[in-house]
Amino acid sequence: DVKVTQSSRYLVKRTGEKVFLECVQDMDHENMFWYRQDPGLGLRLIYFSYDVKMKEKGDIPEGYSVSREKKERFSLILESASTNQTSMYLCASSPPPNFRYSNQPQHFGDGTRLSIL
Amino acid sequence: DAKTTQPPSMDCAEGRAANLPCNHSTISGNEYVYWYRQIHSQGPQYIIHGLKNNETNEMASLIITEDRKSSTLILPHATLRDTAVYYCIVRVYNAGNMLTFGGGTRLMVKP
Numbered sequence: 001d002v003k004v005t006q007s008s009r010y011l012v013k014r015t016g017e018k019v020f021l022e023c024v025q026d027m028d029h030e031n032m033f034w035y036r037q038d039p040g041l042g043l044r045l046i047y048f049s050y051d052v053k054m055k056e057k058g059d060i061p062e063g064y065s066v067s068r069e070k071k072e073r074f075s076l077i078l079e080s081a082s083t084n085q086t087s088m089y090l091c092a093s094s095p096p097p098n099f100r101y102s103n104q105p106q107h108f109g110d111g112t113r114l115s116i117l
Numbered sequence: 118d119a120k121t122t123q124p125p126s127m128d129c130a131e132g133r134a135a136n137l138p139c140n141h142s143t144i145s146g147n148e149y150v151y152w153y154r155q156i157h158s159q160g161p162q163y164i165i166h167g168l169k170n171n172e173t174n175e176m177a178s179l180i181i182t183e184d185r186k187s188s189t190l191i192l193p194h195a196t197l198r199d200t201a202v203y204y205c206i207v208r209v210y211n212a213g214n215m216l217t218f219g220g221g222t223r224l225m226v227k228p
Binding site for chain 2 (some may be wrong): 004042043085090091092105106107109110111113
């Protein structure tokens with residue numbers, strides 16, 4: 001089974017702090033994603049990466065950055081945390097578009113519930 | 118991506134089949150139907166997907182109508198652990214693309 005592991009289930013930080021959220025996948029997937037999930041707004045893509053050191057902005061990248069130094073690890077960074085970044089953060093991974101992987105869509109971690117005070 | 122419509126909530130008795138409908142009347146020929154679920158306080162879990170043929174795996178069956186404008190996810194013997202929000206998503210298959218979840222159906226399995 002695909003395993004996507006997020007470093008923390010719950011995290012409380014203060015306004016202005018630099019916050020690191022870590023995600024590791026064990027299936028050698030090229031693609032990794034960071035979403036945030038908020039009531040009434042569904043799932044929104046922050047950033048994604050399709051290879052080591054490669055990244056693309058999603059719908060809401062402002063206030064965030066990412067790092068992908070190794071294939072299995074994708075980090076989300078809140079440069080200066082603000083209260084409007086209180087949310088559930090979800091990491092996902094998937095193989096590239098390839099017929100051989102046609103039965104393996106995105107797989108998610110259990111999420112990090114981040115509170116910014 | 119095509120828009121989907123799902124009932125906001127459904128109940129099902131434990132041990133019975135749960136049939137979750139999804140309408141996607143604007144689906145185009147190269148768009149797949151995906152189902153995910155999210156159990157409280159956990160990340161979304163992939164269930165099944167299909168293009169036009171019915172699909173079955175160890176978790177569920179997916180029935181897609183011939184005109185592809187609607188589909189039904191079937192959990193053959195629902196358990197209490199199947200209580201979750203179920204999301205139907207229609208999109209072109211590209212594992213590198215983002216997912217967009219709508220409101221989903223909150224399934225409550227009752228003893």
